[in-house]
Each structure stands twice: as C-alpha cells, then as structure tokens.
Amino acid sequence: MLNHVSIGVADIARARDLYDAALAPLGYRCLDSGEAHLGYGADAIGLWLLKEEGVSPGDPRPGLHLCFEAPDRSAVAAFHEAALARGGRDNGAPGLRPDYGADYFAGFVIDPDGYRIEAYCGG
Incomplete structure (x- = not known):
C-alpha cells in the first residue's frame, strides 16, 4: 500500500542521531543523506x-507525506483526479519526476487537513 513515508524535521543532524540509533536494531540504516x-x-x-522550514517539534502536518503505490500511470492520474474532485488541492499534476528517478511517475495532492499525499508508479 505505502511506497514510502516522508517526515518533515527541523534539524537533520538531530534527527539522524535519533534515527540511526533507533532503527539500527530493527535492521534499517541510512542509505542516502544530504544537507536537507x-x-x-x-x-x-x-x-x-x-x-523543512517552519517545522516545529510536535507539529506533524507540515512535514507528513504519504506515498501510495499505484499499479500504473493511469491509476496515478485517477488518484489525482478523484482527490481533487473530493476537496483536495493540487500539489503536482501526474507526470514523470526525473529528479526523483528516470521512471518515477507521480501525482501529488494536499488533503483538506493539510496532509500531503502522493500516488506513485515506476517503470
């Protein structure tokens, strides 16, 4: 169902300190890192x-992002269209996102409560 989850944080170094330690016993590690x-x-x-700028500790909405796995590009487009029809706000029309990956096809919506949701398919 979910492809990945993104969490907005105020301080990358502080977050890395906690997540490196907490996720290691579960078999997870940092596979990619950068300044942001x-x-x-x-x-x-x-x-x-x-x-993310403006993220305060304890404020989950600005940085919360859920990405749902889609079976194909038409499903991504249908997700986007249906969400907009039900009160979502466009946050990126369905299309290729080459900066994320050569075959990364996604559509982005902000739900009525301010949460960022995405549908994605690759290949």
Missing part, C-alpha cells in the same frame, strides 16, 4: 526525513 534529507531502509528507502 535522510533516507532509511534495509535494501530500499522507505522512510525519508526532510528538512
């Missing part, structure tokens, strides 16, 4: 921590 992101998983990234 960390990616955790075993063989593939399933959790992203993203530096």
Whole structure:
C-alpha cells in the first residue's frame, strides 16, 4: 500500500542521531543523506526525513507525506483526479519526476487537513 513515508524535521543532524540509533536494531540504516534529507531502509528507502522550514517539534502536518503505490500511470492520474474532485488541492499534476528517478511517475495532492499525499508508479 505505502511506497514510502516522508517526515518533515527541523534539524537533520538531530534527527539522524535519533534515527540511526533507533532503527539500527530493527535492521534499517541510512542509505542516502544530504544537507536537507535522510533516507532509511534495509535494501530500499522507505522512510525519508526532510528538512523543512517552519517545522516545529510536535507539529506533524507540515512535514507528513504519504506515498501510495499505484499499479500504473493511469491509476496515478485517477488518484489525482478523484482527490481533487473530493476537496483536495493540487500539489503536482501526474507526470514523470526525473529528479526523483528516470521512471518515477507521480501525482501529488494536499488533503483538506493539510496532509500531503502522493500516488506513485515506476517503470
């Protein structure tokens, strides 16, 4: 169902300190890192921590992002269209996102409560 989860954080270094320690016993490690992101998983990234301006500790909405696995590109488009028809706000029309990966096809929506949701398919 979920392809990955992204969490907005105020301080990447502080987040890495906690997540490196807490996820190691579960068999997960940091697979990708940069000044504004960390990616955790075993063989593939399933959790992203993203530096977001204005995120305060205890405020989950601005940084919470859920990505749902879609079977194909038409399902991504249908997800986006249905969400907009039911009160969602466009946060990125369905399309290729080459900066995420050569075959990364996704559509993005902000739900009525401010949560960011995405449908994705690859290949």
